[in-house]
Amino acid sequence: MTIVNLDHMSTNQLLPEVQKAMIEAVKKNYGNPSSQNAGGEETLGMIEKARASVAGLINCENKKEVVFTSGGTESINHGIKGVAFANTDRGKHIVTTNIEHNAVSKSIKRLSQLGYTVTSVSVNDKGMVDPADIAKAITDETILVSVMHSNNEIGTIQPIEEIAKITQEKKIILHSDAVDSVGVVPIDVQKLGVDLLSFASSTYYGPTGVGGLYVRRGVRIWPIMDGGIQEHNKRAGTENIFGIIGMGVAADLAGKNMDKRINHLKNISNFLVKELPNYIDEYHLNGDPAKGLPNLVSFAIKYIEGESIVLMLEDDGYRASTRSACATGSLRASHVLMSIGLDHADAQGTLVVTSGMENTKDDIIGFLRALKNIVKTLRDISPLYRKNQ
Missing domain, CATH: 3.40.640.10 (Type I PLP-dependent aspartate aminotransferase-like (Major domain))
Structure with missing residues (x-):
């Protein structure tokens, strides 16, 4: 695969x-x-x-x-x-x-x-x-x-x-x-x-x-x-x-190739931000995508854990992360996300998508389709989700 x-x-x-x-x-x-x-x-x-x-x-x-x-x-x-x-x-x-x-x-x-x-x-x-x-x-x-x-x-x-x-x-x-x-x-x-x-x-x-x-x-x-x-x-x-x-x-x-790379990465990130609400609801964009790194989009998905999303995405052929690779394995919520005001649950539900020069809009559409199904599956078994509906 x-x-x-x-x-x-x-x-x-x-x-x-x-x-x-x-x-x-x-x-x-x-x-x-x-x-x-x-x-x-x-x-x-x-x-x-x-x-x-x-x-x-x-x-x-x-x-x-x-x-x-x-x-x-x-x-x-x-x-x-x-x-x-x-x-x-x-x-x-x-x-x-x-x-x-x-x-x-x-x-x-x-x-x-x-x-x-x-x-x-x-x-x-x-x-x-x-x-x-x-x-x-x-x-x-x-x-x-x-x-x-x-x-x-x-x-x-x-x-x-x-x-x-x-x-x-x-x-x-x-x-x-x-x-x-x-x-x-x-x-x-x-x-x-x-x-x-x-x-x-x-x-x-x-x-x-x-x-x-x-x-x-x-x-x-x-x-x-x-x-x-x-x-x-x-x-x-x-x-x-x-x-x-x-x-x-x-x-x-x-x-x-700096200018060419920035333009491509911005286009991919902007496309992801634009399309995201068409696939999932109840999420929060972290940081300021318009003024941040051109290759990074971070968002917290409510009621589910980011690590579960990442594992299931990998099974579907998509690789993303929840936090810094150097902090992988820690059970604590990210100090970065807590510092910008997220509560513990939302911090744990954060997904970080960083694109590269080989990525296309088709990659993003495929990723979002997989993410939509994963979010539904995890929310269906989430007590926190049921409690808030």
């Missing part, structure tokens, strides 16, 4: 051009990029070529501001913990929001166990943070503000530029988790005004297990892995050569 993937937020398949570049690199048998010989120099040249491509995608002033990592989670950990450890002489207070990814919230929680204090700012019912609330949360002890660029469960894009003006005026470091934004929407680190930006290759059809951390020149940050002097002495350990090469090719393609 062919599976229609509507869970592109979890990961994406490699583009053919990326596969080809990585396979050719494997056959080439590149050397260690840190070796002082011809083989090492050739390998280092390939890494630096990829670094330039990635730097171009996010408009770095200097390609050396890109640090390659093992993925979004490491990038986030490095950005948050590295800044916290390097700036303890200035203070130990961090400002963040209630809807951050677990990689952010758990990194900050770990720091709180080491004596750092944290202020977590609330968002409105669309998942948007008010920059004025960030400003109010800042104290003389604040050394870091971390606000995600876009949310992976509801798609909300935050006013990072406005927040950056506040942090720049107060001379506080600003980190943004852009794992679900880079390669999907235009990201310009100079325009945004961020000091650090975390991202991952798989979001834009590159390989999994490789990511990047933008570190603006002059930012005080410690490595979180000690050893060699790789990545301009910011991240020890031999680089993932094949992953980085693939990431570079994917970055070139993402930049080249």
Whole structure:
């Protein structure tokens, strides 16, 4: 059975051009990029070529501001913990929001166990943070503000530029988790005004297990892995050569095809939002689809559980999700959905649909037909549904 993937937020398949570049690199048998010989120099040249491509995608002033990592989670950990450890002489207070990814919230929680204090700012019912609330949360002890660029469960894009003006005026470091934004929407680190930006290759059809951390020149940050002097002495350990090469090719393609991808993804998402009421009732759109990520639609279906929907959709040949892949397996309702005002039942009934370049309107119609039958089946056996009819 062919599976229609509507869970592109979890990961994406490699583009053919990326596969080809990585396979050719494997056959080439590149050397260690840190070796002082011809083989090492050739390998280092390939890494630096990829670094330039990635730097171009996010408009770095200097390609050396890109640090390659093992993925979004490491990038986030490095950005948050590295800044916290390097700036303890200035203070130990961090400002963040209630809807951050677990990689952010758990990194900050770990720091709180080491004596750092944290202020977590609330968002409105669309998942948007008010920059004025960030400003109010800042104290003389604040050394870091971390606000995600876009949310992976509801798609909300935050006013990072406005927040950056506040942090720049107060001379506080600003980190943004852009794992679900880079390669999907235009990201310009100079325009945004961020000091650090975390991202991952798989979001834009590159390989999994490789990511990047933008570190603006002059930012005080410690490595979180000690050893060699790789990545301009910011991240020890031999680089993932094949992953980085693939990431570079994917970055070139993402930049080249950005407008085309956005138009296609917006059309698919808008079509889903338009058609949804023709197939199910009593649901609630999460976030603001018109102002969020172009590839994401999140909606809560009343009286039934999202995990049951996902399992039954898979049986019908459609793949979607209920929440962040990194939170799968948790029995708790999503902290993101609870933060925007959903009650526990509606949060548990949320479905997140993220489309990709291969998806069509026919895929959406097929998905909605399957969803209609599944919702009816689950509501027929739902005590909560019967109670409210």
